Amino acid sequence: MLRAVELFSGIGGMHCALDFTDLIYEIIAAIDINPTANLVYASNFPNAPVMNRTIEGISLNQWEKWNADIWLMSPPCQPFTRQGKQEDLNDRRTDGFVHLMKIILPQLKAKPKYILLENVSGFEYSQAHQLLLDTLQAHNYYYEQYLLSPIQFGIPNSRLRFYLIAKQQEKPTDTYSSSILTRISNFERLYNKLRQQFPSKDLSLEENSFYENDQITDRCSHSSEILVQPDQSIYINDFLISNENQDFELNEKQLERGLHVCDIITCHAKRSFCFTKSYGKYFEGTGSLFRTLSNRIRYFTPKEIANLHCFPLNYQFPEQITTRQAYSLLGNSLSVFVVGVLLENLFERS
Incomplete structure (x- = not known):
């Protein structure tokens, strides 16, 4: 052992x-x-x-x-x-x-x-x-x-x-x-094992009509050489807990402050920017935001970021850990x- x-x-x-x-x-x-x-x-x-x-x-x-x-x-x-x-x-x-x-x-x-x-x-x-x-x-x-x-x-x-x-x-x-x-x-x-953990979710007609042609590109900072075929890439949708989440939506004041400096992606995205420990506190350079089917802008939840880091599905944050603390811990974590x-x-x- x-x-x-x-x-x-x-x-x-x-x-x-x-x-x-x-x-x-x-x-x-x-x-x-x-x-x-x-x-x-x-x-x-x-x-x-x-x-x-x-x-x-x-x-x-x-x-x-x-x-x-x-x-x-x-x-x-x-x-x-x-x-x-x-x-x-x-x-x-x-x-x-x-x-x-x-x-x-x-x-x-x-x-x-x-x-x-x-x-x-x-x-x-x-x-x-x-x-x-x-x-x-x-x-x-x-x-x-x-x-x-x-x-x-x-x-x-x-x-x-x-x-x-x-x-x-x-x-x-x-x-x-x-x-x-x-x-x-x-x-x-391990890639096949990952796909078992996060299988492809069928997109509804509504989701498909919301399509954004968002491929893996150098828009992701330092993306380096892609090691899988394009059809092997995984959509953001496969890591989401749900599309909508009112608890994590940005209010009007936050939208005014952050909308022009933020990277906003949809469920069809094949990329997102690096999530840092300041996610949820600052906007620029701290991670992507999500545009829902109802055209609302929200943060990714800590569990969704943990999913993108490929933590196991049963991984949880204790109730006494605040959202801000969870973001900070995940920003200092790894893939x-x-x-x-x-x-x-x-x-x-x-």
């Missing part, structure tokens, strides 16, 4: 990706300092040991006891985002990651055989990225780097992210690739499907 430690665990996207791949595993620790994220994680995975701790506060002895086979991590992205100050390693939010790379991994006798890391596009230009590569090379890890977005796989959401998968080698290697790949193979099994594809490729190469 694969022993996994989920670092910067958030709401459990990596955990969901492990489930999606059908790997036999156990989460031996899920570590995050965000109590709200930990509450959501624990409510969906009540048997997982969730720790509200900093990475730096965990002793080397504890890491040895865990004896993990794989580290799954999505370190804080704020030090590397275009919207932030881009302070890189000078940002204290990188302290946990730096501690892993400079203290824990070098000293650890029972090093993880596998590592998977996810972060924002732009991380690949950072000092933190170079520290990661230097550390992996020093300890005989072979790695592959990717820039991938769900929209490449026909999932109608643009969310370009940097990924790295690594496996420790028995012998040192003299060659390390600096290339960052923008396509990946071996995703067909379960893309991580699942990377895990599938990582273990196929083993």
Whole structure:
């Protein structure tokens, strides 16, 4: 059984990706300092040991006891985002990651055989990225780097992210690739499984008359190379809870403020803009809005965004989590499907 430690665990996207791949595993620790994220994680995975701790506060002895086979991590992205100050390693939010790379991994006798890391596009230009590569090379890890977005796989959401998968080698290697790949193979099994989870919904005559010719195009930022055939792409409609939802409709004041800067899509769309943690708070650049059959404009619900991230259908937010909190947590989360594809490729190469 694969022993996994989920670092910067958030709401459990990596955990969901492990489930999606059908790997036999156990989460031996899920570590995050965000109590709200930990509450959501624990409510969906009540048997997982969730720790509200900093990475730096965990002793080397504890890491040895865990004896993990794989580290799954999505370190804080704020030090590397275009919207932030881009302070890189000078940002204290990188302290946990730096501690892993400079203290824990070098000293650890029972090093993880596998590592998977996810972060924002732009991380690949950072000092933190170079520290990661230097550390992996020093300890005989072979790695592959990717820039991938769900929209490449026909999932109608643009969310370009940097990924790295690594496996420790028995012998040192003299060659390390600096290339960052923008396509990946071996995703067909998981794609078919995804289509079972989100099957095509039959569109009514009314919905068909509402057709908007909205194809996968470069209008989605950094869409990269499309890896599926056009007829394999999935409509937004397949991820919706319902077309109409009065609770999430924009009022007149919101429409006046946001309509001219927002991306508005319909049930026929094969794309949507990246949803950020500020969705529902600001308009420009935070994610698409939805135009209903009654020609109303509404936000996507947290559950619908979770669906677009390919979280399982039974994934829920506890009642005490507000909509604003759910949007924030989802904006900091990841694509379960893309991580699942990377895990599938990582273990196929083993």
